[in-house]
Structure formats: structure tokens, C-alpha cells
Amino acid sequence: MAILGFLTGYILPFVIVLSVLVFVHEMGHYLVGRLCGIRVTAFSVGFGPELLGFTDGHGTRWKLSAIPLGGYVKFYGDDDAASMPDAGAVAHMSEAEKAQTLAGAKLWKRAATVAAGPIANFILAIAIFAVLFSVYGKVVADPVVAEVKPDSAALAAGVQPGDRLVAMDGNRIKTFDDVRRYVSIRPETPITVTVLRDGQELQLPMVPKRTEMTDQFGNKIELGLIGIVTNEERGNFRVETFTPLQAVSEGVTETGNIVTGTFRYIGNLFTGRMKADQLGGPVRVAQASGQMASLGVAAVVQLAAVLSVSIGLLNLMPVPVLDGGHLVFYAIEAIRGRPLAAGAQEIAFRIGLAMVLSLMVFATFNDISNLIG
The missing domain is CATH 2.30.42.10 (PDZ domain)
Structure with a gap:
């Protein structure tokens, strides 16, 4: 019974909230990519082995995967879920096929497609806050x-x-x-x-x-x-109480407050005014999801809005493998007039992956330490 209570009280709310936020994020990439003429070969909520899925008429494999800690959109010509281009495969494509890849699309199309994920998270947060303010004041x-x-x-x-x-x-x-x-x-x-x-x-x-x-x-x-x-x-x-238009304005303000508060916290970490043990990972998010679930649906929805902003900001960090890293590459390309060499990008991706994994390990260590403490 204790295990069942833990699963339904903590894990289930966590999986539901995170899956919705990941779906919205990846849907931002998907929709803008499709509008820009880029083919999508896979849309996954979760990582790892596929649990269930289907292939649509455009050749996109929609799937729910076993590890509910993220997700990805894989574009035509990508080597992996982090949108690292498969240079070998792209080299043998026709010009028409290359135009349907992320790597072969015009610079502005690539930037719009990559930025669309975090933007979708911000829009979701604003919408959630607007609805909550409209309904509850x-x-x-x-x-x-x-x-x-x-x-x-x-x-x-x-x-x-x-x-x-x-x-x-x-x-x-x-x-x-x-x-x-x-x-x-x-x-x-x-x-x-x-x-x-x-x-x-x-x-x-x-x-x-x-x-x-x-x-x-x-x-x-x-x-x-x-x-x-x-x-x-x-x-x-x-x-x-607010009219719908006022509620949207309040939603924008609330989202902006979370963004500025996050940047202030990061700044405090570097200046030593805040401790790094406040950083949380998936365990703490699961704990918070369960705690909010005990307060009702409105509390869970509000937590989802906060987490949506956090996911958007995290993905905008200028770290290779994250959306922000891709945008940095595109900015460099715009300045230089040509992209970075494939070898340099691959090294940067490996460093970025190591940084992200290190952050996840550190955050999870904090989570466990807080639970034990």
C-alpha cells in the first residue's frame, strides 16, 4: 500500500506534469519546423525504448518512450535526438532533400525552429496563469x-x-x-x-x-x-478579479517575475549569496508535484506553469545539445557567414552533454541529500 501511495501520490503527478510540458515544448519545434518545410522523422515524449506509437502520413513516428525525463523531435538528416546533423547521410542527399533537413534549411528557419520550443513553454505558462487569474482571481x-x-x-x-x-x-x-x-x-x-x-x-x-x-x-x-x-x-x-485581457497581462507579468527571479538566483549563486543546494532535480520535482497534488488541481496547474518557464529557460542556456547552444552556433554562423566546422560542433556537443549530465547528477545529489536530511 505504501508503494502504491508513493506511485499515485508522487510519481504519477510528476509524470503527467512533465509529459505535458515536454509535449508542448517539442510541439513548438515540430510545428515551426513543419511550417519551415523541414521533415520530422520522430516525435517522442520520453527517452529510451518505445512503449507505444504510430507513424502518420508524413512519415513521422509519434511515440511514448520508457524514461519520462524529457523528449525530442528528430528532424530528417539528424544523427541523434540532439539534432546533431548526420554529415555522411546529408552529403549523399539531393538539393531538394537537403532543403528538408534542419541542417540544410535557411539560417532563419533553423533559428525559428529551435527557438520555438522554449517560446512554446513561455506561452503555455502565460496561458495557465491567465486562466487561473480569470477563474480564481x-x-x-x-x-x-x-x-x-x-x-x-x-x-x-x-x-x-x-x-x-x-x-x-x-x-x-x-x-x-x-x-x-x-x-x-x-x-x-x-x-x-x-x-x-x-x-x-x-x-x-x-x-x-x-x-x-x-x-x-x-x-x-x-x-x-x-x-x-x-x-x-x-x-x-x-x-x-480580471477580464480575460487583463488576466493575460497578469500572466505575462507573472511569467516575467519567474524569469527575473531565476536570473537573480543564478547571479546569487556566483556571488555566494545563495547556496547551490537549493538546485533541485527530478526527485525534487516529483516531490513538489505530489505535494501540490495534495492541495488540489489548481495548485498542480500552477506548478506546471512555473516548471514550464523553468524548462524554457533551461533550454535557452548557451550550452551545446540544448536549444540555446544551437542558437549560439547560428549566431556565430550569421557573423562568420558560414557554419562552424562539423568537428568543432561535435566536440562542443560532447562538452555540452557532459555539462548537462553533471548538472543533473549534482541536482539529483541535492535531492537525495535533502530527503535524507
Whole structure:
């Protein structure tokens, strides 16, 4: 029974969420590639042995594979799922056949086809957030200070109950979520908070404290806090509703917030303000999927939106074997007027594959360490 509960409570939500996101990503590649006249020989959700599939009238093999940790679209003339061209096979093709390969297509067609996968993930995230905001609205709280915690950055800076936070480093804010989002990714980073007090704006410099928190599921997370209690935490908040067009705009904003937060986190890794043990892999994603599933469908869908943005960003990293690596090659080709030599590309792909595998191993190690800890 314990194993069955683990499979249905954690593994199944994880597989469903990831498979949908992978399908959307690869469908972006597929649709734009087809529009650009590039033939597709295989569309797979998952890697490894094929579990089931069919071949359509265009010669594309659609399949569900055994390892649900990604997927791929294989184009005509590709040597592998990472779209490394099969130089030998392409060399023996006619000009008409070469034009149907990814390697033989015009530069702009290749770039559009490769970029379409991550873009599809961003569009999906925006659509999900828009639907959630349209259906459920958005819980918001005004950034008014109800209480200042002792021994906090806010207290040291002179923040008082009743102050309204109106800007962070000059960036105007509307809700307490804006404050939380800005501060949480800036532990031990000096910031200037503008507060409105008795009709006057005051500039208060402070440094958010690095704090380890435990969420409702017992997961430990590290973030920056300034130490204020708002009316939201005392149960005083409102639900904003949106028209469909406003919901789309909010979806774009929410997606943008995830992107900027991710880049800020990466920057904090390099500066030492964040620990690398916050990086998670498939085990942590499976755990999060199960935890969100216990909160209901809306929570799982929201997690899917966040993960969709993450998948889009990950694939845009300038690492060979990822979409971003291909786009770098295309940029070099546009500058040089000719592509990199096949040998140089192959070496770069091998290095890129080693980097991706190392990152996966490191993230999985973090996952296991957190589970054991």
C-alpha cells in the first residue's frame, strides 16, 4: 500500500506534469519546423525504448518512450535526438532533400525552429496563469506594515507599524507579493525601501537577512527577509478579479517575475549569496508535484506553469545539445557567414552533454541529500 501511495501520490503527478510540458515544448519545434518545410522523422515524449506509437502520413513516428525525463523531435538528416546533423547521410542527399533537413534549411528557419520550443513553454505558462487569474482571481494584500519583528532589518532601518511600502530600490510596488518577491532573492544585499509615512516618503536603507524557512510540507528553503508582518498575515486581504485581457497581462507579468527571479538566483549563486543546494532535480520535482497534488488541481496547474518557464529557460542556456547552444552556433554562423566546422560542433556537443549530465547528477545529489536530511 505504501508503494502504491508513493506511485499515485508522487510519481504519477510528476509524470503527467512533465509529459505535458515536454509535449508542448517539442510541439513548438515540430510545428515551426513543419511550417519551415523541414521533415520530422520522430516525435517522442520520453527517452529510451518505445512503449507505444504510430507513424502518420508524413512519415513521422509519434511515440511514448520508457524514461519520462524529457523528449525530442528528430528532424530528417539528424544523427541523434540532439539534432546533431548526420554529415555522411546529408552529403549523399539531393538539393531538394537537403532543403528538408534542419541542417540544410535557411539560417532563419533553423533559428525559428529551435527557438520555438522554449517560446512554446513561455506561452503555455502565460496561458495557465491567465486562466487561473480569470477563474480564481488573485489574492493580494496592500504593503502596509502591521508589525515590525524584533532584531530585524526593518527595525534597524526604522520601519514603523502603519508605514506603507511604496518602492524597493526605486521600483514601485503595489502589493505585499511585490515586496516578498523582491526581498526573498536578495539575502545580504543592501536595498533601499521607500515608505510612505504621514504623507511623506522616506528612504530607508536595509539589508535583508539570510533566513532558513520551512514550508508547509517540511521543505527547507533559504531566502532574504526584512522582518515585517503585514495585514495579509493577519487575514486581511482581498481578491482581485480580471477580464480575460487583463488576466493575460497578469500572466505575462507573472511569467516575467519567474524569469527575473531565476536570473537573480543564478547571479546569487556566483556571488555566494545563495547556496547551490537549493538546485533541485527530478526527485525534487516529483516531490513538489505530489505535494501540490495534495492541495488540489489548481495548485498542480500552477506548478506546471512555473516548471514550464523553468524548462524554457533551461533550454535557452548557451550550452551545446540544448536549444540555446544551437542558437549560439547560428549566431556565430550569421557573423562568420558560414557554419562552424562539423568537428568543432561535435566536440562542443560532447562538452555540452557532459555539462548537462553533471548538472543533473549534482541536482539529483541535492535531492537525495535533502530527503535524507
